Amino acid sequence: MIITKEIKMADVIHKNYNTLFILKRFGIELGFGDKTVEDVCEKYKVDVDFFLEILNAYVNHDYFPKKHLQTFSVKLITDYLQKTHQYYHQVKVPEIELLMQEMIHKCYTKKENLELLKRFFEQYKQELLNHTNREEEVVFPYTLAIEKAYLENNPDKSVLKLMKDYSIDIFKDEHDNIEEKLTDLKNIIIKYLPEPKNSELCYRLLQELFILEKDINDHSRIEDKVLVPKIREMEKQISSKLK
Amino acid sequence: MKKATFVIFDKSYIIRKGIASIIEKIENTQLIQLIDQEDEILSCIKNDNPDFLIFNPHTLSNVLLNKLSSLTRKTKQIALITDSESIANYSNYAEVIDINNTQSEILKKINQLIGEKEIKKTSYNYHEEISTREADIVKYIALGFSNKEIADKLFLSAHTVVTHRKNITRKLGIKTVPGLTIYAILNKIIDIDDTQ
Numbered sequence: 001m002i003i004t005k006e007i008k009m010a011d012v013i014h015k016n017y018n019t020l021f022i023l024k025r026f027g028i029e030l031g032f033g034d035k036t037v038e039d040v041c042e043k044y045k046v047d048v049d050f051f052l053e054i055l056n057a058y059v060n061h062d063y064f065p066k067k068h069l070q071t072f073s074v075k076l077i078t079d080y081l082q083k084t085h086q087y088y089h090q091v092k093v094p095e096i097e098l099l100m101q102e103m104i105h106k107c108y109t110k111k112e113n114l115e116l117l118k119r120f121f122e123q124y125k126q127e128l129l130n131h132t133n134r135e136e137e138v139v140f141p142y143t144l145a146i147e148k149a150y151l152e153n154n155p156d157k158s159v160l161k162l163m164k165d166y167s168i169d170i171f172k173d174e175h176d177n178i179e180e181k182l183t184d185l186k187n188i189i190i191k192y193l194p195e196p197k198n199s200e201l202c203y204r205l206l207q208e209l210f211i212l213e214k215d216i217n218d219h220s221r222i223e224d225k226v227l228v229p230k231i232r233e234m235e236k237q238i239s240s241k242l243k
Numbered sequence: 244m245k246k247a248t249f250v251i252f253d254k255s256y257i258i259r260k261g262i263a264s265i266i267e268k269i270e271n272t273q274l275i276q277l278i279d280q281e282d283e284i285l286s287c288i289k290n291d292n293p294d295f296l297i298f299n300p301h302t303l304s305n306v307l308l309n310k311l312s313s314l315t316r317k318t319k320q321i322a323l324i325t326d327s328e329s330i331a332n333y334s335n336y337a338e339v340i341d342i343n344n345t346q347s348e349i350l351k352k353i354n355q356l357i358g359e360k361e362i363k364k365t366s367y368n369y370h371e372e373i374s375t376r377e378a379d380i381v382k383y384i385a386l387g388f389s390n391k392e393i394a395d396k397l398f399l400s401a402h403t404v405v406t407h408r409k410n411i412t413r414k415l416g417i418k419t420v421p422g423l424t425i426y427a428i429l430n431k432i433i434d435i436d437d438t439q
Contacts, residue, residue, distance in 0.1 A: 112435060116425050123421055184422030191416065192429050195358075 002063070003055050005038040005048055012037065016059050021215065025083045026051060050076050053226075058218050074147040077227050078140040084219050085132040092212045093125055099208060103201045113193065117185065124181040128216075131178050139171050143231050150234040160242055168231040172224065182213050246273040247357045250291065252284055252298040253323065258342070262297060262323070265349050271357065281307060288318050295356065297321040297340070300333070319356065373414050378432055380407045384420060385427035386437060 003012055009032045012019055032040045041048035050072050056063045100121060104114045145162055149155035186209050189202060249266055251274070253259045259277045266272050275291045278284060281303060288296065296318050300308060311320065312335060319337035333339045338352050373381065376397075383393040390408070394401045412418045417426055427433045 113429060116428060116435070120421055120425055181419050181422065184417045184419050184425075187416035188422065188425055188429070192426055194429060 001059075003037065003052060003059065005052065006036055008034055009037050009040045010034065012055070019055060019059065021087070022055055022058055025080070025087060047072070047076060050080070054080065054222070057222060074143050074227070074230065077222070077230075078143060081219065081223065081227075082136060082140065084215065085136065088128060088132070088212070088216070092208070092215070093128070096121065096205065096208050096212065099201060099205045103198055103205065106198055106201065110194070117188065117193075120181070120185060124185065127181065128178060138166070142166055143168070143227065146231055146234050146238070149238050155238060155242065157242060159238060163235055163238070167235060168228050172228055175220065175223065178220070179213055179216055182209060182216070185209060186213070246271045247295065248273050248275050248291070248293040249295045249297065250276050250278065250284075250287055250293040252278045252281070252296070254279055254302060258323070262340075265346055266353060269350065269353055269357070272353075285310060288314065293318055295319050295321055295337070297323055299323045299325060301325070321356070373411055377407055377411050377414075380404065381411060381423055381427050382432050384408070385424040385433050
């Protein structure tokens with residue numbers, strides 16, 4: 001199902017409750033009565049087209065944003081990506097850590113196995129942090145500079161040096177596989193964690209890991225399919241303009 | 244997961260069906276046969292090789308009991324007793340179910356038996372997952388050696404080590420070095436102190 005402006009926001013959630021995560025990221029609160037997606041977005045000053053692209057890409061894996069692609073500002077995209085970073089570090093990761101802590105606390109024998117998993121997740125957390133920091137400190141500022149130059153009639157030549165030092169294709173290459181460790185962790189819990197274990201907590205932990213993984217994949221998809229092509233096109237046009 | 248298989252012998256229809264209905268409540272169990280003829284027991288064990296045989300020892304001839312106890316097959320025997328005797332008399336049996344046990348007591352006993360079977364499988368048979376050679380390689384990866392170093396240690400080409408690593412990742416679903424290290428510790432391929 002493709003979500004459109006005219007659909008009631010409440011129905012969007014009924015169809016797929018995972019959309020709640022997205023709503024929260026856009027600062028949209030519950031209690032919208034029978035308002036449509038468009039009405040709700042207007043109330044919260046959210047760009048409705050962008051909101052729909054993100055929502056549809058999230059709900060439907062094969063959905064490929066095209067039509068509105070060029071109309072969004074880079075700032076809109078990077079702001080959203082930055083919000084997802086915050087969500088990982090401030091909400092998801094602490095939730096998972098808390099669950100692991102609880103597992104260790106409620107375990108009376110073989111605590112060391114769980115300590116291992118916890119240490120492993122701590123390494124992952126650091127990796128994720130390095131990854132998002134790099135995006136926020138290097139990649140996003142670069143994309144914003146490119147957009148600025150692109151919009152100017154007579155861009156400063158300094159942008160050429162910027163593009164020479166770094167280009168969006170470098171980002172694409174260095175965009176490493178941040179989910180690898182997460183997959184490992186899931187498999188260790190699903191396949192190899194020996195008894196005794198607290199199944200209830202294991203299930204909850206796995207569920208959280210799956211949610212985080214899906215979200216990160218989705219996040220990468222937006223970067224690779226929306227941000228990268230957009231910036232690459234801008235780079236090209238700037239180059240030809242300044243030749 | 245492979246299902247735990249059961250064969251039940253008793254002359255009484257009600258008892259056979261009663262036990263069967265309890266076992267059916269447990270996940271991952273499968274009833275192969277309910278038998279009421281004594282002479283069918285041995286052939287059933289031979290043909291179906293069940294994990295568990297439930298029967299009342301008092302209703303079987305000594306000859307048959309001796310034959311059963313000399314069986315070297317994997318089938319575990321569960322004694323079904325009708326009067327509360329001392330359980331010590333049944334030390335040869337994997338478990339004793341008293342006909343007066345409550346349903347939850349019986350469920351608990353059987354679940355425990357199935358659990359033991361599972362634990363044995365996961366802790367000793369990691370070779371089912373990866374070969375001995377692959378386990379060697381996991382060991383060295385976990386200890387922090389590079390592909391080249393592992394190749395030298397095991398007298399393999401670096402290319403072979405890479406192939407092994409690919410197979411290991413495919414079988415285990417674990418790719419990163421820290422992930423493989425945890426696998427190695429959980430499966431006792433290395434000791435946790437080795438990694439310090």
